[in-house]
Amino acid sequence: MTEYKGVMVYAEVTDGKLAAITVELLGCGRKLADELGEELMATLIGRTVSNLAPEAITFGADKVYTVEDQLLEDYQTDAYLPVMARLTGEVMPQIILLGQTEIGRDLAPRLAFRLETAATLDCVDLAIDMESKWLRQTKPVYGGNARAVFLTESRPQVATVRAKAMSPPERNTARKGEVIPFTAGLEPAAIRTRVLEKVPQAVAEIRLEDAEVIVSGGRGIGNAEGFQQLAKLAGLFKGAVGASRPAIDNGWVPDVSQVGLTGKIVTPELYIAIALSGASQHMAGCSGSKNIIAINKSPEANIFREARFGVVGDWEKVLPAFTDKVRELLTE
Amino acid sequence: MNLIVCVKQVIDPEAPPASFQIDATSNKVIPPSGVSAVISPFDENAVEAALRIKDARGGKITVISLGINLLREVVKKPLSMGADELILLEDEAFADGDSHSTAYALAMAIKKIGDYDLIFCGRQASDWDAGQIGSGIAEILGLPGVTLAKKVDSTDGQAKVERITADGYEVVEVPLPAVITVSNELGEPRYPTIKGIMAAKKIEPVIWKPADIGVASSRVGAAGRRTKLLKLFPPVQESKCDLISGESPEEAGVNLALKLREAKLF
Numbered sequence: 001m002t003e004y005k006g007v008m009v010y011a012e013v014t015d016g017k018l019a020a021i022t023v024e025l026l027g028c029g030r031k032l033a034d035e036l037g038e039e040l041m042a043t044l045i046g047r048t049v050s051n052l053a054p055e056a057i058t059f060g061a062d063k064v065y066t067v068e069d070q071l072l073e074d075y076q077t078d079a080y081l082p083v084m085a086r087l088t089g090e091v092m093p094q095i096i097l098l099g100q101t102e103i104g105r106d107l108a109p110r111l112a113f114r115l116e117t118a119a120t121l122d123c124v125d126l127a128i129d130m131e132s133k134w135l136r137q138t139k140p141v142y143g144g145n146a147r148a149v150f151l152t153e154s155r156p157q158v159a160t161v162r163a164k165a166m167s168p169p170e171r172n173t174a175r176k177g178e179v180i181p182f183t184a185g186l187e188p189a190a191i192r193t194r195v196l197e198k199v200p201q202a203v204a205e206i207r208l209e210d211a212e213v214i215v216s217g218g219r220g221i222g223n224a225e226g227f228q229q230l231a232k233l234a235g236l237f238k239g240a241v242g243a244s245r246p247a248i249d250n251g252w253v254p255d256v257s258q259v260g261l262t263g264k265i266v267t268p269e270l271y272i273a274i275a276l277s278g279a280s281q282h283m284a285g286c287s288g289s290k291n292i293i294a295i296n297k298s299p300e301a302n303i304f305r306e307a308r309f310g311v312v313g314d315w316e317k318v319l320p321a322f323t324d325k326v327r328e329l330l331t332e
Numbered sequence: 333m334n335l336i337v338c339v340k341q342v343i344d345p346e347a348p349p350a351s352f353q354i355d356a357t358s359n360k361v362i363p364p365s366g367v368s369a370v371i372s373p374f375d376e377n378a379v380e381a382a383l384r385i386k387d388a389r390g391g392k393i394t395v396i397s398l399g400i401n402l403l404r405e406v407v408k409k410p411l412s413m414g415a416d417e418l419i420l421l422e423d424e425a426f427a428d429g430d431s432h433s434t435a436y437a438l439a440m441a442i443k444k445i446g447d448y449d450l451i452f453c454g455r456q457a458s459d460w461d462a463g464q465i466g467s468g469i470a471e472i473l474g475l476p477g478v479t480l481a482k483k484v485d486s487t488d489g490q491a492k493v494e495r496i497t498a499d500g501y502e503v504v505e506v507p508l509p510a511v512i513t514v515s516n517e518l519g520e521p522r523y524p525t526i527k528g529i530m531a532a533k534k535i536e537p538v539i540w541k542p543a544d545i546g547v548a549s550s551r552v553g554a555a556g557r558r559t560k561l562l563k564l565f566p567p568v569q570e571s572k573c574d575l576i577s578g579e580s581p582e583e584a585g586v587n588l589a590l591k592l593r594e595a596k597l598f
Contacts, residue, residue, distance in 0.1 A: 109464035113471035118558035145352040149562040192476040201500035313581035321585030
């Protein structure tokens with residue numbers, strides 16, 4: 001009987017580079033592989049990706065599988081899934097890690113179902129159970145109101161990891177590793193979907209994930225105009241504007257501004273939450289912020305449970321005075 | 333068009349977090365008193381997606397829900413919004429499943445329905461946030477799938493889906509039948525109308541047990557799980573908010589700015 005061995009990271013690529021989540025996964029995967037005394041593997045899939053293999057090695061991979069094909073230019077389930085299924089079927093890693101991104105969310109469950117095993121999505125902690133050697137997978141559930149620890153008692157154990165839940169490892173340029181090309185073997189006819197168009201929704205110069213300061217608004221802002229006041233404050237800090245789900249659903253701000261369990265996960269220095277109750281599913285996206293500041297008319301609002309400083313009051317009165325004072329202090 | 337929507341009954345996720353309690357011995361959530369069950373919000377988005385296609389193209393919407401103690405007034409909500417039929421996979425054997433055993437049961441029920449063009453699911457349920465049912469159904473039935481949809485339209489044996497990506501969205505074309513998982517960016521689901529509520533009252537749900545969909549009880553619910561829940565616990569939360577006040581809301585705003593400056597936060 002062949003044995004399942006090693007940890008494999010699906011190495012996602014953004015803008016021609018290893019995605020930030022990929023580096024985090026390599027760090028976490030390295031630790032798990034060391035605990036098991038096994039190898040860490042990375043898999044790069046795309047049209048041209050093999051140039052990134054040395055990078056994956058410097059971040060901890062022992063082996064990098066590269067799969068290049070023009071049919072793999074865009075992520076599509078029907079293209080990437082058979083490649084991952086065939087590769088993992090041959091290599092037989094006992095753990096497969098992916099990022100909790102729009103790719104990982106799609107690929108991980110399909111892969112697990114195809115390999116007749118199971119996946120756990122959105123993990124924030126992973127550890128090897130020292131007795132059983134199974135992977136303990138911790139993930140927030142009930143919109144962040146609770147955490148659950150799961151074991152998948154079949155191999156490979158598939159998990160996706162939340163952005164910024166794991167710290168990125170240091171680069172070690174002295175590390176050596178092996179690069180192994182793998183043939184995609186795809187039939188064009190097997191890809192049933194077609195990407196017709198990609199529509200970027202640029203909101204500002206600063207992406208939410210990169211912003212040091214985020215000014216976020218919720219249902220209480222009431223309309224799109226209100227968000228312009230938030231944008232003014234964000235502008236003073238050279239920050240970005242975020243929003244909770246109700247504000248998105250009402251169309252007051254573009255979809256890409258959503259912070260939360262099903263939106264962006266952000267970790268700015270300063271997160272200013274205005275007229276935002278702080279539902280668990282929103283906090284899931286921002287509780288990693290260094291400092292949360294809350295302005296809300298209800299003293300009972302959940303946001304005050306996680307905020308460092310707060311004002312209980314009507315945001316329409318508090319915010320303009322706050323913004324003016326910030327502007328004054330910044331020009332001093 | 334034959335449209336199927338899978339919906340789940342959950343504890344209202346809008347309930348105040350303070351009311352949230354866990355029974356540590358059973359690793360289960362204690363349903364808070366006075367908080368009603370609801371359809372998981374993303375599943376309502378999925379119902380809305382199906383209704384928009386029905387509005388534009390015509391067709392029939394069949395809703396499936398799996399669980400135990402399904403409250404009729406809750407699971408009938410999609411009917412009052414405009415769906416046509418309701419199938420309940422209601423049996424003790426279906427209880428406490430994981431993504432695998434639940435997707436398997438739903439897929440087998442869909443197979444029994446037989447005639448379908450589009451299957452809709454919410455992107456994830458608000459209780460376990462697993463986010464795998466749609467993908468699982470697609471995989472078991474061998475169908476193409478598109479996840480994280482914010483807009484769906486369908487003509488000529490194809491569906492055109494706007495799929496959310498990190499920096500916007502992509503437009504994906506998929507042949508029918510297909511599975512689509514729907515996200516909140518689709519927009520607010522409609523409210524039931526009085527007429528809809530009256531119509532829903534007259535519709536009797538069809539109840540299917542494991543044998544009705546040709547599956548062994550050992551393959552569904554808790555018995556069919558592939559994942560084991562070891563522990564369910566509340567996250568650590570520190571309450572340390574320093575509330576800044578003032579004679580007026582404006583003054584409180586000024587004082588907040590001064591406080592943040594003093595704490596060197598900007």
